[in-house]
Amino acid sequence: MAVQSPENKLWWNEPIGRAEMAWITIAFLWGLIMFGAMIYWHIEGEQNLSNEAYRIKPEVFAAKAEDMVAKYTVRDEGDTGIPVVHPPPGSDVYLISRLWEWWPILELEKDQSYRLHLSSMDWQHGFSLQPTNINIQVHPNYDLVLTMTPNETGEFGIVCNEFCGVGHHTMLGKIYVVDK
């Protein structure tokens, strides 16, 4: 029984059965394949989280966002008072997360790339783009820069999916994707 000491004191010299050896080999090779898959995706795949990030003070990030909003606001969202911003394709786009909103609302063009900056003004938040389902952690004091290329038009929700206090479930933002 596995609850007693092995009778053969030299158990490490015992040969391994064929079926077991085969399974170990398969499992090991499968591990290598899965390891290789991640590397392959960095080379050939189109969905990789950017490594580009900078330390930034919340005030500095907020100032950049406000600057962008001042330049490119096209309208307000209904009577919410939240600006909808249509930045030029290829430009730097700043999305503020803070208790409890994503600010501003973005309007992007389909099949155009944008340098999206994410940072938090206070606690951690979670950028969860729905229904596309892209989920990225947002930290205070870090400016994460990713190049994002919306490939479908429509209205998308940005859910906050990192718990951020009692208003967490009201923290919902929006991205519009429109044709050129």
Place this chain on the structure above:
Amino acid sequence: MAVETAEGVGALVEEKYRTCPETGLRVYAQAETLIKANAVVAIVFLAVGGFFGLLVALTRWPAVHILPAEWFYLVLTAHGAAVLLFWIIFFEIAILYFASAVLLNCRLATPRFAWLAFALMVLGALVATVAVLQGESSVMFTSYVPMKAAPHFYLGLILFAVGALIGCFVFFGTLVIAKEEATYEGSIPLVTFGALTAAIIAIFTIASGAIILIPTFLWSIGYISEIDSLTYKLVWWGMGHSSQQINVSAHVAVWYLIAALVLGAKPLSEKVSRTAFLLYILFLQLACAHHMLAEPGISAEWKVFNTSYAMYLAVLGSMIHGMSIPGAIESAQRRHGFNRGMFEWLRKAPWGNPAFAGMFLSLIMFGFLGGISGVVLGTEQINLLMHNTLYVPGHFHATVVAGTTLAFMAVTYLVVPLIFRKEIIWKGLAKWQPYLFGIGVAGTSLFMMGAGTLGVSRRHWDMGFTDAPVSFDYPGTAYLMMGLNGVFAVLATIGGLLYVLIVVGSVFFGKPRTAEAIAASPTIPAGAAKVAASYGSEEHPKLPGTLVLVTIFFVSFVLYYFINWKFLSEVWPLS
């Protein structure tokens, strides 16, 4: 029953022991009392924490939505702490004492320190629980900074961790004593080896915990002005993930234990099984990386290497156990004469024995639901599809609830007669308990994973966003999943409640295990004892059934893995 007095070399306390009539092992009174104390407190926390779990699940059932928002976040924090930390770790300490003192025929090292460990853990758990219930510490058990909890929340966790650390040292001390006093011959038994793995990992885990929780505590009382949120997360998961590997090592040890006691199963190969445990020790520390895949400012190379535990070598360990345990069972059953066809050994297994049923369900669900989903979730890029969605709790309810918790429940059906020396009450209901709990948990895992695949957020009070300035609707299917999750949560709760009632009832009101009772219903069936009369690796038996099982597993794994790459390839390009 012989009660004698043994004077251990240099032991100041007189150690009393008895000889177990069922296993022939010498059991020391102090060790036995400590096992009982830790197990009982564990079960109390399971009962409380399970109740919180039910409230959480009912709140996330949109049609029921039972708690108000503030309470939901409070109760969710309490749920995570009570079950993941307190239930599991108290029970693990009991397992460590069992696997050392009892299995090695040895007295427990420094029982006074073991009691100190127990006292600190109880105190710490109570302080942290009170902090959460007071309402100022609804920060989730992960307590990510800069969100701040009340100082005594961190203090409670630190006390608890110090207690657990002392418990681990008592275990190591016992191994040393057993070696010195030569209470066993040759190598330690495999189950003890598994427990040793768990304890070694625990040292690393608790060290990480101290490195992060002590500064966080100082920060909460104002001695430190800032803690970097990314560093916090990295070190926190050094504790948080490694502690999951403690659970895996502990429950795998429990699987071997149950298979041995109930069926007389021997490992296919001592060498292979022990190496698999060793892989856990060597590689899992890296795994904290898979909690950092969606974070800014960490290089892709670091993520890829570490999330794969240096090329999936710890996963390899689990896959090895995943064959060697069913293989050991098949082989033992074939020796009992269940040789017809591919699966007679499985069909004629003791499915009515809750220890066996719980163990086997735990094995299957841990592998198929928890293992596969875990590897997929931990793939660097695929993580973007699932990070912080309900997929995550779906995955870990399959590992830590269907896997660890169910395995611990199963072994309790052996601990009660052997250590508490009481008959199990309500034997008829006890038969059903592992199935109720197992199916309930499998349902909640699957439906949470389903909702997560549709993007539903974890730790979220209102998937309808009623109070948000703008609107967004999850698909109807997601609502259906959350309803079904609630239904299965009720089933799991019934199973869990039944467990608590049966165990508490047996311990306090069960009939004592007299010689007649033991003869009438032996905990270790006569057949099992006979098969295991000589112990060591099996001699390369033919295992057609096990081969079919692992093939099914492997095919499901590969298919599901590639389906998720397909999903990923369809979302917006990112770089």
